[in-house]
Amino acid sequence: MPKAGRGKENDNVKETPVPRPVRAEFLKSAQGIGDSVEESLSEVVFLGRSNVGKSSTINLLSGRKNLAKSSATPGKTRLINFFDIGYKLGEEDYTVRFVDLPGFGYAKVSKSMKEIWQKNLVEFIRNRTAIRLFIHLRDARHPRTKIDEEVERYIREFLRPDQRYLTVFTKADKLKQKERGALLREFPGAILISNLKKSGQDRIQQEIFQTIFGAEF
Numbered sequence: 001m002p003k004a005g006r007g008k009e010n011d012n013v014k015e016t017p018v019p020r021p022v023r024a025e026f027l028k029s030a031q032g033i034g035d036s037v038e039e040s041l042s043e044v045v046f047l048g049r050s051n052v053g054k055s056s057t058i059n060l061l062s063g064r065k066n067l068a069k070s071s072a073t074p075g076k077t078r079l080i081n082f083f084d085i086g087y088k089l090g091e092e093d094y095t096v097r098f099v100d101l102p103g104f105g106y107a108k109v110s111k112s113m114k115e116i117w118q119k120n121l122v123e124f125i126r127n128r129t130a131i132r133l134f135i136h137l138r139d140a141r142h143p144r145t146k147i148d149e150e151v152e153r154y155i156r157e158f159l160r161p162d163q164r165y166l167t168v169f170t171k172a173d174k175l176k177q178k179e180r181g182a183l184l185r186e187f188p189g190a191i192l193i194s195n196l197k198k199s200g201q202d203r204i205q206q207e208i209f210q211t212i213f214g215a216e217f
């Protein structure tokens with residue numbers, strides 16, 4: 001892939017390029033690893049508590065208003081959903097697979113991952129070879145919930161060298177400017193987004209391309 005130009009501030013000659021979604025397609029819903037789609041593309045997994053803004057974020061990143069149904073029909077909410085997202089970066093075309101995992105519950109204290117996720121989901125995230133990036137969505141107003149901390153610790157324990165873990169805080173529009181700065185200082189490397197204001201998504205697209213295609217921005 002062509003090396004992306006490093007955009008400097010006040011440098012109006014070269015702008016930092018952003019991968020642009022141009023196609024999006026729902027593939028299927030699966031119960032678990034057994035009936036999932038073939039592992040033919042690198043995958044980005046989205047996980048987070050129910051109502052954190054997962055569907056909204058997938059819609060924002062895919063450039064499609066209703067790709068991930070914002071209010072999934074009952075029964076479908078426990079399934080793993082697969083989407084292929086086609087991108088353009090410069091003149092090149094790329095495809096990335098998005099995986100939307102069921103939201104985990106609000107349990108304050110859990111003794112094991114089984115109480116957070118069903119067995120089939122734990123099996124999926126641990127054993128699915130195609131996963132290259134975990135995007136953990138967290139609510140910017142509640143950055144330290146026990147369940148989010150547990151999930152992060154759990155996934156980092158089995159994270160492979162070819163996999164990355166990215167924390168994205170949603171609902172940035174609910175914070176004051178000062179609070180946004182404080183949050184990012186507390187979580188270096190995290191990204192803050194607002195689905196309402198449609199802000200922050202470019203950096204996620206760049207992270208996806210850095211991880212999967214080794215792009216440099």
Ligand SMILES: Nc1nc2c(ncn2[C@@H]2O[C@H](COP(=O)(O)OP(=O)(O)O)[C@@H](O)[C@H]2O)c(=O)[nH]1
Pocket residue numbers: 048049050051052053054055056057070071103170171172173174193194195196197
């Ligand atoms: N203010 C604000 N609301 C958001 C944001 N993202 C999602 N929401 C709202 O939060 C609710 C849950 O969003 P949804 O995407 O369905 O969450 P999911 O359950 O994690 O898939 C909806 O009412 C969204 O409109 C955001 O960045 N800012």
Ligand SMILES: [Mg+2]
Pocket residue numbers: 054055056069070071072
């Ligand atoms: Mg949803």
